[in-house]
Amino acid sequence: MSNKDKLNLLIVTAFPVHGAGSGALVTTQATSYVKEGHNVHIITANNRSDFPKVEGVDYHLVPFTAETESPEVIDGQLPFNYPMFTTHTESTATFWNLSLDQIKAYEDKFRQAMQEEIETFKPDVLHGQHNWLANAIATEFDIPIVVTIHGTDLMGFKRSKATLQDIMEQLKDTTLSPERRAALKAEADKYIHFAEMAKKSAAGSHKVIVISEDQKQQFCELFPEAADKVELVKNGYTPEKFHVMENVDKEAVLGGLTSDRTPDGKIPTDYDNMALFVGKFADFKGIDVLLDAAKKYEGACKAEGKKPLTIIVGTGALEADLKAQADRLQLENTHFVGLQTPDVIRPLQNLADVSLIPSRSEPFGLVVIEGTACGHPVIGTNSGGIPDIMNITGKTIKQNYDPAVDGQDASILAPDAGTTGTYTTPLGILVPVDDSDALADAVMDIFDGRKQFDGAAIAKYTRDTYSQEVITEHLIGLFTQVAQDYQNSKPKAKVLAKKPSTGPSMDDDL
Numbered sequence: 181m182s183n184k185d186k187l188n189l190l191i192v193t194a195f196p197v198h199g200a201g202s203g204a205l206v207t208t209q210a211t212s213y214v215k216e217g218h219n220v221h222i223i224t225a226n227n228r229s230d231f232p233k234v235e236g237v238d239y240h241l242v243p244f245t246a247e248t249e250s251p252e253v254i255d256g257q258l259p260f261n262y263p264m265f266t267t268h269t270e271s272t273a274t275f276w277n278l279s280l281d282q283i284k285a286y287e288d289k290f291r292q293a294m295q296e297e298i299e300t301f302k303p304d305v306l307h308g309q310h311n312w313l314a315n316a317i318a319t320e321f322d323i324p325i326v327v328t329i330h331g332t333d334l335m336g337f338k339r340s341k342a343t344l345q346d347i348m349e350q351l352k353d354t355t356l357s358p359e360r361r362a363a364l365k366a367e368a369d370k371y372i373h374f375a376e377m378a379k380k381s382a383a384g385s386h387k388v389i390v391i392s393e394d395q396k397q398q399f400c401e402l403f404p405e406a407a408d409k410v411e412l413v414k415n416g417y418t419p420e421k422f423h424v425m426e427n428v429d430k431e432a433v434l435g436g437l438t439s440d441r442t443p444d445g446k447i448p449t450d451y452d453n454m455a456l457f458v459g460k461f462a463d464f465k466g467i468d469v470l471l472d473a474a475k476k477y478e479g480a481c482k483a484e485g486k487k488p489l490t491i492i493v494g495t496g497a498l499e500a501d502l503k504a505q506a507d508r509l510q511l512e513n514t515h516f517v518g519l520q521t522p523d524v525i526r527p528l529q530n531l532a533d534v535s536l537i538p539s540r541s542e543p544f545g546l547v548v549i550e551g552t553a554c555g556h557p558v559i560g561t562n563s564g565g566i567p568d569i570m571n572i573t574g575k576t577i578k579q580n581y582d583p584a585v586d587g588q589d590a591s592i593l594a595p596d597a598g599t600t601g602t603y604t605t606p607l608g609i610l611v612p613v614d615d616s617d618a619l620a621d622a623v624m625d626i627f628d629g630r631k632q633f634d635g636a637a638i639a640k641y642t643r644d645t646y647s648q649e650v651i652t653e654h655l656i657g658l659f660t661q662v663a664q665d666y667q668n669s670k671p672k673a674k675v676l677a678k679k680p681s682t683g684p685s686m687d688d689d690l
Contacts, residue, residue, distance in 0.1 A: 187659055189213055190303035190323075191222045192294065194242075194314040195264060198232045201460065202309050202330045205546065208418050210237050212652040221301050223293045223314075225262040227270060228252050240297055242289050247272060258285060265332040266462045269495050269519060275313075275336065276343075280370040283313070290314045298323060305659045308385070311399075312336060316377040319384025324666035326659060327381060328389040328413075331543020331564070334398050340374040347371065382406040387662050389413045391544040392565030411658060414568070415544050416651030417642075421522040422553040424639050425530040433527045437491075439515035440503065447515050451489035452481070453627040456532035458525055458547050459539075461496025466538035466561065468505060469616050473538070475509045476620035481627065488627065490514040490536075491528060529554035534626050540613050542566050552642040555635035557608035559622045562601065570607045572641070577603055577610070604631055607638055 191210060197203045206222065213220050214236040221238040227246035233239055243257035247270075260282060261273040275283070290313070297303065298321055306325050308315030310333040318325050347368045351361065382388065382403040388410045390396040400407040431449050438445040455474075459465050474490050481488045490511075492502075495518055506514055520528075529535065535551030537560035544565040551558050560566040562577060571577055575593035578586060581600070586592045596602045601612040602622060609631065611618040625631040644650070 185660065186217050186219065187213075187305060187656070187663070188219045188301060188303045189221070189659065190294075190297055190301060190306045191220065191309070192290070192306060192314050192318055193222065193224050193309040194290065194312065195224070195262065195309070196226045196231060196270070197222060197224050197239075201546075202328075205415055206309060207232075207234060208416065208648050209652065209655070210234050211418065212416075212648045213656070215649075216652060216656065218656070219301075221297055221303070223290070223297060227254075227257075227261055229254060238301075240293050242293050244271075244273075246270065256289075258282075258289060265336050266460070266464075266497070269460075272497065275374065276339075280366065280373060283370065283373065287313055287317055291317050291320070294318060294321060304663045307659070308381070311378055311381045311385075311388070311403075313374075313377050313381075315385065316381040319380060322670075324662045325385045326387045326389060326662055327385040329391065329395055329399055329543075331391075331395060331541070333378070334395070334402060334543075335541070337375060337378045337402055340371045340378070344368060344371040344375065379403065382409075385409060386666060387411060387658060389658075391415050392568045394564050394568065395543050413651065413654055413658070414646065415546050415549075416646050416648035417546065417549050417553055419553065419643055419647050422526055422529065422550045423643075424553075424555040424635070425527060428527045428530045430531050433524075433531060436524070437515075437517040437520075439517060441506070441511070441515050447491075447517075448487075448489070448513070450487065451513065452486040454489040454491065454532045455534050455536050455623055456491050456493070456528055456551070457536045457538075458493040458520075458529075458550070459537075461494055461498040461502060463498065464539060464541045466540050466614070467492070467498070467502055469538045469614055469619060470536055471502065471505050471509060471511065471514065472616035473536075473619035473623065474511055474514045476616065477623045477627070478511060478513055480620070480624050484628075486627070488513050488623075491532070492516045493518070493520050493525060493528065495519045525550075526554065529556065532556055534559055534608070534623065536619070536623070537561065537566060538619055539563060539566065545569060549642050549646045552607055552638045553646075555639040557626065557633040557635075557638065559609045559611060559619060559626070561613045562603065562610040563613045567610055570605050570610055571603070572607060573605055606633070607641070608633065 193206050195203055197206045210220050211234050223240045225242045227244045243254035244262040245251050245257050245259055247261050261271040263273040263275045263278055306318050306323050308318050308327040310330050311327055312333045315327045347364050351364055390399055390410055390412055391414055396410055434447040434449055437447055439447045457470055529551055534556055535558045537548055539561055542564040548558050548569050573593055575591055577593050581595055596604055602618050603610040609622040611622050
């Protein structure tokens with residue numbers, strides 16, 4: 181097999197392939213694989229059958245039940261919605277609020293889907309998404325597996341370990357009622373299962389893709405026995421969806437949106453500068469910090485006789501809380517506009533002077549490169565995968581910069597003058613996590629022109645480095661090598677499926 185051979189690729193994701201995050205990435209990658217002539221099947225969870233699909237891709241639906249008054253009736257659907265690590269725009273179910281029996285039913289559905297695809301499609305490689313339950317099931321089959329870590333799976337493993345430890349402490353209480361003790365033991369069994377399945381996934385995968393150096397370090401610390409399988413492959417984007425546009429009509433773009441902050445729902449177009457946030461409304465995204473910063477830079481702009489505009493695109497479980505926070509802060513020029521498609525987000529990004537990424541923890545930050553692809557700088561936190569993207573200076577950023585010592589080392593990047601943790605790079609500005617003052621100051625540096633960036637150079641760098649066709653070449657080479665190595669080491673006696681695990685035990689060493 182060579183890189184020019186056409187592969188049969190089976191992608192397995194436990195989540196929908198539309199929206200943001202890993203779902204959008206799967207769709208981007210699948211589109212590029214089909215364009216290169218490869219055959220692609222995707223096993224995906226959803227609560228509806230009319231989700232957006234890529235032409236040329238075959239979809240194998242694992243059906244769940246939507247949380248609506250009249251959910252679509254799908255043959256074989258599970259009687260609950262698809263679970264996430266955090267909530268999805270179309271599901272409030274999480275792995276944490278399902279019972280172990282529901283989890284086992286969930287796993288059986290994915291096991292059945294994989295068995296059918298492996299028997300009929302005969303994939304060369306299975307590409308699993310997240311080091312979690314579905315990919316653990318994939319390791320039961322006679323097939324080479326590449327798994328991509330997305331970050332929430334690592335958070336899920338750490339949460340499982342921490343919750344289990346907490347439950348074990350509670351079980352030491354000799355005054356617990358029999359009912360409470362039984363309930364705690366049932367919860368313990370569930371979290372033991374989660375941890376064991378994550379370990380099974382890591383152990384049984386033949387290659388582990390991480391999307392940032394920070395993520396690589398975390399994975400190797402959590403799963404040291406699989407550290408030699410790790411390969412860094414950064415995420416890509418679709419240049420056809422995110423690119424520089426000429427002569428964007430702001431009245432038309434903003435006129436097509438509805439704000440919750442104005443009586444008539446209209447967004448004012450008489451602004452001087454615009455900041456943009458795009459993402460899920462989850463705690464780790466740090467939108468609460470953005471709102472605190474918006475209060476500060478709105479005030480600073482007002483004092484200068486200027487009018488800013490902040491557009492917040494997205495939705496999620498925290499929507500009501502965030503809008504209540506905006507009310508308390510009496511924000512005047514900040515507008516929530518709901519979930520939007522790339523065709524709406526692209527012109528917004530072209531109108532924006534800057535994208536804001538205030539995440540507390542961001543495994544990669546696809547929205548960073550989607551913003552820079554549209555030719556503007558990004559202000560992001562110095563956390564997770566964001567500095568991997570934005571720090572293209574060739575110098576190291578230290579978490580605790582000592583000017584007396586580090587100032588003598590040309591390989592270490594010094595913080596901006598007057599700050600202890602803000603760094604300016606050719607792609608934008610990195611600020612400390614949970615620091616609304618630093619975020620507001622960085623916004624004003626851009627709004628007031630104290631810091632200027634070359635938009636054309638930013639867009640070119642992004643396309644040259646992160647366009648999906650560049651990333652696809654790396655991925656296809658990796659898949660091909662894994663398939664070759666697997667075939668060369670494969671035993672003569674073929675068994676379709678290995679015997680599934682007999683289940684967790686509270687005595688297991690986790």
